[in-house]
Each structure stands twice: as C-alpha cells, then as structure tokens.
Amino acid sequence: MEKLLVIGSSGLLGQRLTDLGKDKYEILGTHNKHSPEKESVHLDVTNKENVISVVQRFKPDVIIDTHHLPNADYCETHQRDAWRINVEGTKNVAEVAGMYSCKYVFISTDNVYDGEKIKQYTEKDKAHPINYYGKTKLMAERVIETLNNDFIIARTAVLFGPHKGSIVAKLPFPNWLIQELRHNKEVRVVRDQYNNPTYADSLSEFLFALLKKSRSGTFNVVGKENLNRYDFSIKIADIFGLNKKLIRQINSAELNQPAKRPKKLALDISKAERATGLVGLSIEDSLKKFKASL
Numbered sequence: 160m161e162k163l164l165v166i167g168s169s170g171l172l173g174q175r176l177t178d179l180g181k182d183k184y185e186i187l188g189t190h191n192k193h194s195p196e197k198e199s200v201h202l203d204v205t206n207k208e209n210v211i212s213v214v215q216r217f218k219p220d221v222i223i224d225t226h227h228l229p230n231a232d233y234c235e236t237h238q239r240d241a242w243r244i245n246v247e248g249t250k251n252v253a254e255v256a257g258m259y260s261c262k263y264v265f266i267s268t269d270n271v272y273d274g275e276k277i278k279q280y281t282e283k284d285k286a287h288p289i290n291y292y293g294k295t296k297l298m299a300e301r302v303i304e305t306l307n308n309d310f311i312i313a314r315t316a317v318l319f320g321p322h323k324g325s326i327v328a329k330l331p332f333p334n335w336l337i338q339e340l341r342h343n344k345e346v347r348v349v350r351d352q353y354n355n356p357t358y359a360d361s362l363s364e365f366l367f368a369l370l371k372k373s374r375s376g377t378f379n380v381v382g383k384e385n386l387n388r389y390d391f392s393i394k395i396a397d398i399f400g401l402n403k404k405l406i407r408q409i410n411s412a413e414l415n416q417p418a419k420r421p422k423k424l425a426l427d428i429s430k431a432e433r434a435t436g437l438v439g440l441s442i443e444d445s446l447k448k449f450k451a452s453l
C-alpha cells in the first residue's frame with residue numbers, strides 16, 4: 160500500500176481525505192494548532208526542519224497539502240502572515256517533497272481568477288487574482304511549477320462537508336448557514352457572488368482518481384453548478400427542511416468586506432472529468448449526500 164501524508168488533517172478537507180482514503184493508502188495526518196481526535200502528528204509548514212523530520216520518518220509516496228491561512232478578509236489585513244503560511248509554507252513542503260521524491264498535491268482556489276469572465280474559466284485562462292488570499296495561492300502555484308517536480312494543483316471553491324469537533328477555525332458556509340437556521344436566526348446572504356460550491360468528499364474522490372491515474376498538472380476541481388450565495392442558501396434550506404424566510408438577500412457592498420470578491424467564478428471541470436472518468440456533482444446531489452453523512 161502506498162503511503163499518503165495529509166497535511167492539515169485537522170481541517171475540513173484533510174479530515175475527509177483521511178477518512179475516505181484509509182482503504183487506499185497507509186495515511187498519516189498532521190495538525191498545526193488544533194489536535195484532532197484521531198492520531199496525527201504536529202507539523203508547521205513554516206518550519207522546514209519540522210517538515211523534513213516528518214517526511215523523513217514517515218517516507219510518504221504522496222503528500223496532499225491542504226494547509227492554508229483561511230479567510231480572504233483575514234489574509235487581506237494580515238498580509239505578512241498570509242505570505243508566510245500560504246507561500247513560504249507551501250515552498251517548504253514542495254521542496255521537501257522534491258528532496259524525497261514524493262508526489263505533491265496542492266489545493267488551490269477559484270480566487271486565482273478575477274471573476275470578470277462571462278463564460279466558465281478553464282485552466283488555460285490567465286490567472287489574475289484580485290484579493291491577497293488569491294495572490295498568495297497563485298504565488299504558491301508558481302513556486303510549485305518552478306520546482307518542476309511531479310505535482311497536482313487542484314483549484315477548488317466553497318468547500319463543505321461533515322467535520323468533527325471544534326477543529327475548523329471558521330465554519331464552512333453551508334455548515335454555518337444550517338447552524339444559524341436551526342437556531343431560528345435571520346441571516347444576510349449576498350446575491351452577487353457566484354461560485355461552484357464543492358462537496359469535500361467529491362473533491363477527495365477526484366484527487367484519489369487523479370493520483371491513481373498518475374496525472375500531473377493543474378486542474379479545476381469543483382461542483383458542477385455555478386450559483387450565487389443566496390440561491391445556494393435557498394437550496395440548502397430546501398434540502399435540510401429549514402426556514403427560507405430567515406434568509407435575507409443583500410449585495411456585497413453592504414458587507415464592507417476588506418478583501419475584494421470576484422463577481423462570477425464559474426469553473427470548467429471537463430479537464431479533471433476527462434482525466435479521471437468521474438463527473439462533478441450537482442448541488443442537489445452534493446447537499447443530499449452531505450445531509451445523509453450528518
């Protein structure tokens with residue numbers, strides 16, 4: 160069995176990868192500030208010696224790196240931290256992966272695109288981030304490409320899925336919405352930001368399939384449908400049987416967010432579908448699977 164190191168197994172995607180991959184790989188997960196319930200080792204990507212020592216001991220064939228400094232607004236106002244963790248941290252892991260001949264899988268974001276294109280973005284479109292979070296993730300991608308080792312970059316968006324414990328620093332949007340509506344709280348949701356929400360289990364399956372088929376390079380890997388946050392919220396309320404009247408639609412300008420948000424991030428996933436033989440999930444199927452998993 161191949162060995163897989165999952166960096167960030169205390170986070171949402173990292174948890175799903177370690178759960179879903181256990182019959183495919185011998186897995187070691189890592190945490191930084193939040194120790195998960197399951198076995199994992201401490202690893203801080205900003206400390207290269209720490210990365211070397213974990214990789215030297217475990218000897219992985221593959222490293223899936225899910226670390227990031229989350230929250231675009233926080234990155235906008237804490238740019239030095241964002242650079243250190245999102246760019247320098249990635250460089251450390253990518254270099255160590257190269258030193259020990261591990262395949263390196265990096266999770267990037269739809270925020271590397273500017274959101275001005277009317278049609279769907281393909282991997283061939285020019286990346287042009289408009290917020291600092293997107294800039295750091297794109298710079299991390301460039302570092303990985305320059306090292307010229309075997310890598311997969313998966314650009315994803317608005318992740319959601321089951322997660323355990325008080326591990327994730329900020330709840331994923333759908334998880335937060337369900338929590339608020341269940342407590343009968345009114346929520347304000349923007350109508351003018353479009354993405355392809357992505358079920359973390361589906362992203363995990365795409366990553367495993369890309370690895371199994373020995374693919375390399377950059378792939379958009381998101382859910383099949385593009386919709387604005389308000390419409391997404393209504394679908395969530397529908398599937399979970401929650402009160403839609405509590406959802407109030409607003410425009411982004413009303414939120415005064417420090418980080419600019421791209422208007423319409425619609426991603427074409429046909430390259431990943433062709434490479435894996437899988438198909439992206441619809442919103443309805445994603446939410447039904449999510450509900451069933453809770």
Ligand SMILES: NC(=O)c1ccc[n+]([C@@H]2O[C@H](COP(=O)([O-])OP(=O)(O)OC[C@H]3O[C@@H](n4cnc5c(N)ncnc54)[C@H](OP(=O)(O)O)[C@@H]3O)[C@@H](O)[C@H]2O)c1
Binds near residue numbers: 167205315326
């Ligand atoms: N969530 C989204 O909507 C979204 C959208 C687009 C792209 N992505 C990308 O998808 C990936 C996974 O996202 P996610 O939502 O699963 O993340 P998450 O739940 O916020 O988890 C992030 C993980 O990174 C770890 N981490 C943070 N700083 C670290 C450091 N210095 N050294 C080592 N580990 C560190 C955290 O560990 P501790 O908690 O233990 O500190 C945590 O396990 C990220 O790369 C992100 O850029 C996410």
